[in-house]
Amino acid sequence: MSVIASATLHSIPEVQAAIAAGESMFLAGSREALSQLPKGNWVGGTIAYFMTEEGGLFAEDRIYVTRVPDFALGAEAIDYGPDDLAQLYRDAPVNGFTHLVLPAATKVLQVFAEQAPDFEGFLMRPVVGWVSGVRVERIGIDSPAVFNGKSGAVFEDRCVAMHVTLPSGKIADLDIVNIFESGNGDVIHFDKAGFCATECVIGGKPVNLADYIYEKRIPTEFPLVGDYNGSSINVSFQSVDPAARTVQMYAPVFPGVDYRFAKPVGDYSSAFGQAIASGEQQPGFACNCILNYLYGQLEGKKTGDITGPITFGEIAHQLLNQTMVRLYLRDIG
Amino acid sequence: MLPDINHPVWVEFVTGTKPLHSTKTTINMLVHNNKTSYENDPSPENVKKLVARTHDFLTQFQTLFAIEVAEILK
Numbered sequence: 593m594s595v596i597a598s599a600t601l602h603s604i605p606e607v608q609a610a611i612a613a614g615e616s617m618f619l620a621g622s623r624e625a626l627s628q629l630p631k632g633n634w635v636g637g638t639i640a641y642f643m644t645e646e647g648g649l650f651a652e653d654r655i656y657v658t659r660v661p662d663f664a665l666g667a668e669a670i671d672y673g674p675d676d677l678a679q680l681y682r683d684a685p686v687n688g689f690t691h692l693v694l695p696a697a698t699k700v701l702q703v704f705a706e707q708a709p710d711f712e713g714f715l716m717r718p719v720v721g722w723v724s725g726v727r728v729e730r731i732g733i734d735s736p737a738v739f740n741g742k743s744g745a746v747f748e749d750r751c752v753a754m755h756v757t758l759p760s761g762k763i764a765d766l767d768i769v770n771i772f773e774s775g776n777g778d779v780i781h782f783d784k785a786g787f788c789a790t791e792c793v794i795g796g797k798p799v800n801l802a803d804y805i806y807e808k809r810i811p812t813e814f815p816l817v818g819d820y821n822g823s824s825i826n827v828s829f830q831s832v833d834p835a836a837r838t839v840q841m842y843a844p845v846f847p848g849v850d851y852r853f854a855k856p857v858g859d860y861s862s863a864f865g866q867a868i869a870s871g872e873q874q875p876g877f878a879c880n881c882i883l884n885y886l887y888g889q890l891e892g893k894k895t896g897d898i899t900g901p902i903t904f905g906e907i908a909h910q911l912l913n914q915t916m917v918r919l920y921l922r923d924i925g
Numbered sequence: 926m927l928p929d930i931n932h933p934v935w936v937e938f939v940t941g942t943k944p945l946h947s948t949k950t951t952i953n954m955l956v957h958n959n960k961t962s963y964e965n966d967p968s969p970e971n972v973k974k975l976v977a978r979t980h981d982f983l984t985q986f987q988t989l990f991a992i993e994v995a996e997i998l999k
Binding site for chain 1: 945947948949951953955956958960961964978981982985986988989
């Protein structure tokens, strides 16, 4: 019997009690809040923005708790650096999922984002998670961190995973809610993978992406949308430097993907509400993007009935941007 | 029950000869990943690797992708 409700915000003393009771948990909270927790079977990352039952919320004195369900057969916390990240897939259970938290703007995030699709075990071992961050006013001043509750270690340059083993009657199912769709503009291709783009190919001709965005006056609060066999995968813009003629993004672009600029979205809250069927089963875990929170002015506004941390990047097998990610634990048969 | 790994449908699927239309992101990532891998390396060895991975994936997750499996086998 759990001492704490699954998937909701809790006070620090409530989370301390749950850890003492032996709960296995994924946690999201401010560095100050997470630093007050004892060792235990938990992993966490720094963020103080949340989707709650009442709407988007900033809170540094509470922690978003996702309990590992009682039916799980095991939950093991392990941290990884950029050099041993491929080991994550070898450590992942054959039937289960891995909850992964990576600190923003780090080498380990870059390695995951660029190389995960090539790792042995990609897609076969479901990986769900998010990118830890800081207060948006403190970007570039404070450092995002992740916590391995088992060892008590705090990292700014490593990621932390909890590998959850499921019984044979359950299976992990990841899905995404993307309120953006491709616009009707040019198809854009890239010759190499990376978070920073200079040249791209449009209509078979090399084009500088920064020049293109500037000349076409393209609003960069909306992402590039990649076509993955019909599924839309976003890459969001961090900055466009017209002088250096470079574009920095929050996730890598990849060769072999057809990208287009997204159709603009007006009311983000309504768009999420429409995309999420009412009465839909609550996921085992969910997160949404800080850019949706900021650009969509989601403070105090709901995103369907889904709750969870609001993050600096979302993971459903690979790094995503401006996307809601959901994990469901389905019954088999 | 999935066809054996040596069934020709798997080569058709991983090389894109047999397209799949799905709304599910995970399997669309698999199709996309197969496509780019095959375009970069169309060798028989790589096709064999992609078939093995795809067969393993659909064996493990066939309850989630029953509609997609049916479309592949059509």
